[in-house]
Amino acid sequence: MLNKMFNASIKLFVLSAFIISSFTFVNAQDMKHKGMMMNKKEMMKKIQMLQKKAPAKGYLKAHAMLKNPLGLLGGPISINISQNGGTAYLALPDYRKIDPRIFGTPKMPRAFEGTPGITGLPPMLRGVKNGHYTKMKVKSPFGDKHMTVSNAHLSIKAVDATATDAAVTKDKLQFSASWKDKAGNTYTVKAKKLITRGLEYPTFGGVVTNIILHGFTGIGTPLMPSEYTYFAFWAIGNIYKNGQLVDKMRIVHGMLTEYVRTKGYKLAFDDQVTPTAMHFHLMVPPFKPNMKTMAFDQAPVNTGFKLPNGMTLPFWHVMFEAVQVNAKRK
């Protein structure tokens, strides 16, 4: 009996270890143990099953090859957003609390399909207490832990012209963001090319304006609250540390949204969002698109930023709080 329980707990540990690694970005080298590799296959199957169930797949298929997408109703919008110095807030890995409005209950779970962390959150990654979800069992880029960085600069010049996902776009983007850590290192993220269509959720030609994202919408991770988004983009870009290229061809996502932080800079639930304020979020997720499977593969970002435990931060999630915003119909 004891032996059985021991075996079961070992199995559970190995299964969780894989999910955790795919989600919290533990180095794949750690998983090369034989037994683990066997279970990795099993888990890969489960994750692929979840990825295939991403709700927007049909919609995305209808737009993927579109060569003549329609324009934005009312005409293109040009957007300029900037911050010239001052503070930015860097999100650190943390256990995200689970909003029941988004994720339901253990008896009736919601928002679990899609790549874990990109569009869904599998129930096995959710902590449960007294019949309710509590917080994630693993750390993610979406939580309350944060630190401040200085000399934060943000420069965005964009045009939202194309309405839907398509193979081509008339949307435009020039994006650069940089900040300095306490040791004096400067980190820069630059966007190179727009992602004109999404793999698991739409990207609206690369740039979108005036829409609700995340949370209940299924567009972007539900780990972020549902938030009115004045402007957002999805692009491929490069990462620099002190002017040196440290990672390239990464997904770079930015959005100007209503305010989703609360007292102590904690990440809000849906009912805590402040609609009368706004801030800009930059996200470089620890995933890369896989055009063969049309899904996302785990791939930690080489940010070059060392966490206190010696680990390299595997993502960028940076909030710019003192932004200047200008936008107009062209």
Added chain:
Amino acid sequence: MLLKKLNVVKTLILFLMISVWGFTSINSMVSENYLQAKKKKKKSKVVKVLLKNIAFVPKIIKIKPGTKVEWINKDTAMHTVISGTPKKTTDLFESKNLGLGSTFEYTFKKKGIYRYYCGTHPTQMKAIVIVK
């Protein structure tokens, strides 16, 4: 006939007297209120503090007892104004969430050194009001 006329004149005079008394007392009441309001307005000075670029500007203000402080959020970010320090709030005042252009005010009646901070950005935004 003469008596009737005299009575009419008497009534008219009485009416006139009451009217004059009424008017002057209302007038004096109004002017008294006006003067009091003016005095009050003169007394309650307002000092403005901006919430700008994730900071309170100015960071330290010196005021006299009875001075009203008005905080104005000039950032797009959401701020709050809470008395005390992030480690120990004093429950003296706490604003609601302030969006761009929103204001909060508090009148400092007693002398003292009052610390306050922004609840959203507690590590960045701390400031002091000195009342003396």
